[in-house]
Amino acid sequence: MSKPKPKIKKEVVPMPKQDPKERIRNFNEVALGYTEEQAVAEAERCLQCVKAPCVQGCPVEIDIPAFIQLIRERKFDEAIRKVKEGNSLPAICGRVCPQEAQCQANCTMGKVGDPISIGRLERFLADWERQRGYEILQHSNSTGKRVAIVGAGPAGLTAAADLAKLGYEAVIFEALHKPGGVLIYGIPEFRLPKKIVEEEAEYIEKLGVTIKTNAMIGKLYTIKELLEQFDAVFIGTGAGLPRFMRIPGENLCGIYSANEFLIRVNLMKAYDFPRFDTPVFVGEKVAVIGGGNTAMDSARCALRLGAKEVKIVYRRSRQEMPTRAEEVENAEEEGVVFEFLTNPRRFIGNDRGWVKAMECIRMRLGEPDASGRRRPIPIEDSEFTTDVDTVIMAIGRTPNPIIQQTTEGLQVTKWGTIVTDENGKTSIEGVYAGGDIVTGQATVISAMGAGKKAAKAIHQYLMKK
Amino acid sequence: MYKIVAKRELVPHTSLFEFSAKEITAKTKPGQFVILRIDEGGERIPLTIADANVEKGTITVVCHEVGKSTKQLGSLKEGDCILDLLGPLGKPAEIGKFGTVLCVGGGVMVAPLHFQVKAFREAGNKVIGVIGARTESHLIFEDEMREVCDELYVATDDGIRGYKGLDFLKELLKERKIDRVIAMGPIVTLKTVSELTRPHGIPTIVNLIPIMVDGMGMCGACRVTVGGKTMFACVDGPDFDGHQVDFEELMTRMKMFTPQEKLAFVFYEQGGRSL
Numbered sequence: 001m002s003k004p005k006p007k008i009k010k011e012v013v014p015m016p017k018q019d020p021k022e023r024i025r026n027f028n029e030v031a032l033g034y035t036e037e038q039a040v041a042e043a044e045r046c047l048q049c050v051k052a053p054c055v056q057g058c059p060v061e062i063d064i065p066a067f068i069q070l071i072r073e074r075k076f077d078e079a080i081r082k083v084k085e086g087n088s089l090p091a092i093c094g095r096v097c098p099q100e101a102q103c104q105a106n107c108t109m110g111k112v113g114d115p116i117s118i119g120r121l122e123r124f125l126a127d128w129e130r131q132r133g134y135e136i137l138q139h140s141n142s143t144g145k146r147v148a149i150v151g152a153g154p155a156g157l158t159a160a161a162d163l164a165k166l167g168y169e170a171v172i173f174e175a176l177h178k179p180g181g182v183l184i185y186g187i188p189e190f191r192l193p194k195k196i197v198e199e200e201a202e203y204i205e206k207l208g209v210t211i212k213t214n215a216m217i218g219k220l221y222t223i224k225e226l227l228e229q230f231d232a233v234f235i236g237t238g239a240g241l242p243r244f245m246r247i248p249g250e251n252l253c254g255i256y257s258a259n260e261f262l263i264r265v266n267l268m269k270a271y272d273f274p275r276f277d278t279p280v281f282v283g284e285k286v287a288v289i290g291g292g293n294t295a296m297d298s299a300r301c302a303l304r305l306g307a308k309e310v311k312i313v314y315r316r317s318r319q320e321m322p323t324r325a326e327e328v329e330n331a332e333e334e335g336v337v338f339e340f341l342t343n344p345r346r347f348i349g350n351d352r353g354w355v356k357a358m359e360c361i362r363m364r365l366g367e368p369d370a371s372g373r374r375r376p377i378p379i380e381d382s383e384f385t386t387d388v389d390t391v392i393m394a395i396g397r398t399p400n401p402i403i404q405q406t407t408e409g410l411q412v413t414k415w416g417t418i419v420t421d422e423n424g425k426t427s428i429e430g431v432y433a434g435g436d437i438v439t440g441q442a443t444v445i446s447a448m449g450a451g452k453k454a455a456k457a458i459h460q461y462l463m464k465k
Numbered sequence: 466m467y468k469i470v471a472k473r474e475l476v477p478h479t480s481l482f483e484f485s486a487k488e489i490t491a492k493t494k495p496g497q498f499v500i501l502r503i504d505e506g507g508e509r510i511p512l513t514i515a516d517a518n519v520e521k522g523t524i525t526v527v528c529h530e531v532g533k534s535t536k537q538l539g540s541l542k543e544g545d546c547i548l549d550l551l552g553p554l555g556k557p558a559e560i561g562k563f564g565t566v567l568c569v570g571g572g573v574m575v576a577p578l579h580f581q582v583k584a585f586r587e588a589g590n591k592v593i594g595v596i597g598a599r600t601e602s603h604l605i606f607e608d609e610m611r612e613v614c615d616e617l618y619v620a621t622d623d624g625i626r627g628y629k630g631l632d633f634l635k636e637l638l639k640e641r642k643i644d645r646v647i648a649m650g651p652i653v654t655l656k657t658v659s660e661l662t663r664p665h666g667i668p669t670i671v672n673l674i675p676i677m678v679d680g681m682g683m684c685g686a687c688r689v690t691v692g693g694k695t696m697f698a699c700v701d702g703p704d705f706d707g708h709q710v711d712f713e714e715l716m717t718r719m720k721m722f723t724p725q726e727k728l729a730f731v732f733y734e735q736g737g738r739s740l
Contacts, residue, residue, distance in 0.1 A: 277508035279725030353717035
């Protein structure tokens with residue numbers, strides 16, 4: 001008889017978090033991360049499935065069972081090396097990936113209890129390494145070839161890191177004054193500290209990548225001009241253009257796009273005004289329009305900036321929200337109120353041109369639409385007016401158009417995204433693209449997956465050339 | 466880092482800066498702007514480009530000290546550096562052969578207007594220049610403008626120098642055949658000029674730099690209603706049809722952060738900021 005197996009714990013090891021009452025008064029990180037003991041305890045729960053369904057759910061194909069096994073053995077240095085074979089930005093992914101919809105969704109343990117918290121373990125390892133200093137692994141010999149990367153967001157950083165490891169000279173051109181893309185301008189400090197983004201970008205520079213900020217491709221150089229200096233180009237310019245509803249009163253003072261609000265607060269650090277120059281105004285009654293992660297981020301920032309009441313106004317119901325469950329839970333804990341099946345009709349201003357109220361209409365759900373979610377339909381005569389002094393429009397972002405407008409021969413869809421094959425190859429030879437600029441607004445990790453694929457494809461292309 | 470290779474005070478509290486920025490210089494066309502950031506705590510400041518010298522690899526901007534950031538910029542000297550400089554941003558001005566072009570500039574925007582006037586002249590236009598300021602001591606670039614314009618008129622708000630206000634343009638617009646009007650300056654000036662040209666149906670282009678953050682189409686802070694549609698001045702402009710712009714809304718939006726701007730200024734004056 002084999003010896004009896006130890007009983008595997010069905011419940012996940014909880015993540016320590018800042019108390020909601022405390023955290024709504026600061027911008028410090030909410031989730032505090034596992035200790036070594038907690039990480040090992042969580043790793044012990046892994047069944048080490050041979051088929052590793054978790055890996056199939058990972059856009060960057062990290063060998064998840066292998067790194068979890070190494071955590072159990074307390075070989076944290078080897079474990080982080082294993083993670084980094086697949087992912088150059090683990091401290092970021094461990095924090096912002098929707099693991100519950102990816103690796104963890106497939107976890108066998110999830111069928112009998114809580115899935116293994118793969119994201120928290122990834123974060124633990126990344127933080128463990130950050131505290132000790134990044135290890136730079138030996139990589140391939142120089143190929144003598146150069147690749148230009150447009151945009152230092154998740155797709156561009158990943159593509160650049162992978163190309164550098166393969167022996168290419170990668171130069172990233174970033175239009176903003178800091179690298180990171182949405183990681184630096186969009187996701188708030190309390191969810192992803194900017195120091196971490198800066199450190200991971202520095203790590204990528206240490207791999208040999210050059211990051212050139214304040215360089216807007218399409219304006220400073222065209223893609224054609226880049227092709228004269230580089231052997232290939234990767235475009236990862238993302239979806240950064242704010243969407244508005246085009247309803248009356250939307251240009252009143254006090255109404256922001258979520259992008260403007262988050263850029264002020266995160267990239268420009270308006271929460272530390274006037275020590276930082278960029279201001280942000282937040283009134284007492286804030287309405288955030290939309291139901292995605294950006295809406296949650298905006299609402300939680302507004303609370304921290306002193307709003308008395310923050311409402312998320314969403315035209316569908318809770319089930320259709322394209323948001324991480326964890327973020328909704330965090331927002332609710334902090335006191336964000338949800339107004340479902342409601343849509344603004346118009347904004348009403350005071351005599352100084354500031355928003356003072358919002359007329360809304362109630363919605364009901366009809367048949368599923370193209371997104372597979374039930375279509376919201378306005379309910380006749382259900383209009384009502386509610387007082388607001390700040391509104392944040394978080395209803396989505398569209399692709400950045402500058403490259404498409406300035407690159408002849410680049411095939412583009414009617415939505416403004418760049419057309420590529422499954423490996424990121426565009427209609428122009430030597431030009432690849434990936435991330436939100438190809439898919440439309442999606443996740444950090446899917447952009448990283450696209451960056452990875454494109455780096456592989458660029459490698460294959462340049463090896464043949 | 467971007468070095469200030471030359472600085473010249475034009476009138477008190479208004480200085481001209483030449484920044485070393487070779488790459489930007491090569492691509493700059495009249496009508497475009499840059500965004501700069503002085504230091505790590507700095508905000509992103511949009512400034513219209515007043516010249517680009519390809520040989521020297523410099524771009525020129527003129528800055529009037531009105532708030533914290535512009536005052537801080539004004540305190541920098543030749544040889545000092547700023548942290549960030551991004552550009553050229555926005556669409557270039559449409560420079561074509563129109564015939565007679567009336568170019569009206571107010572305040573510091575006379576300098577970037579001068580950059581356009583040169584281009585209009587080169588394109589074979591006759592240029593009538595109008596420069597204005599609040600009062601005589603605020604007038605800039607008069608000699609430079611006189612050199613490149615076929616005719617030049619001067620106006621001040623108080624009338625101490627030249628015409629009092631822009632009312633004199635009524636006569637000018639009636640008497641002369643003008644094919645296109647370019648206006649750069651404070652929003653009130655742009656509005657006045659647009660109203661004066663409207664009855665004559667003369668195409669009137671106004672250059673708008675509202676409040677901006679990124680300057681590349683991402684934030685929408687600079688949205689302006691043009692012909693009933695919302696446009697982003699940073700990427701759809703900065704040039705727009707002056708007869709279509711909702712100037713009232715724009716003026717209101719320009720004041721959105723006035724209390725914060727005042728606070729930042731006081732904080733700076735008291736030596737705040739330790740970054």
